[in-house]
Amino acid sequence: MSIVVGYVPTPVGEAAATVAITEARLRGEDLLVVNSAREGSLVETTVATDADLERVLAAAADAGVVARVVRGTHRDDFSDEILELAERHDATLIVIGLRRRSPVGKFIMGSVAQRILLQAEHPVLAVKPAQ
Numbered sequence: 001m002s003i004v005v006g007y008v009p010t011p012v013g014e015a016a017a018t019v020a021i022t023e024a025r026l027r028g029e030d031l032l033v034v035n036s037a038r039e040g041s042l043v044e045t046t047v048a049t050d051a052d053l054e055r056v057l058a059a060a061a062d063a064g065v066v067a068r069v070v071r072g073t074h075r076d077d078f079s080d081e082i083l084e085l086a087e088r089h090d091a092t093l094i095v096i097g098l099r100r101r102s103p104v105g106k107f108i109m110g111s112v113a114q115r116i117l118l119q120a121e122h123p124v125l126a127v128k129p130a131q
Helices: 011-027 050-062 078-088 103-109 112-119
Strands: 002-006 030-038 067-074 093-097 124-127
Touching: 002 011, 002 078, 011 030, 011 050, 011 093, 011 124, 030 050, 030 078, 050 067, 078 093, 078 112, 093 112, 112 124
Parallel strands: 002 030, 002 093, 030 067, 093 124
Antiparallel strands: none
């Protein structure tokens, strides 16, 4: 069993990764760090660099957690990839970061976090970054 964390190189993603590492250590479970680029996108701010991912893996190792990175691409929605990985790896927990959005932003863009919270068949821990 493992914990799945959706990671993006932002304060929201860093907060999610930190909490996921703590949960993995407390539960004695492995950690899957998921980072995905939108298919066909020329500029993608959510794609982590190798250095970003190495930093997360090093933090996990320092905490005594076995972690691995799952990189992929998604078409429409990153939530589908997170949910599929959680199913495939029989995750005990999905950790996601939350960011503040306006009501109009939620309406126009939808919310990956909302879809994960509503559609996941596994427990979900939603994390906000420190102010």
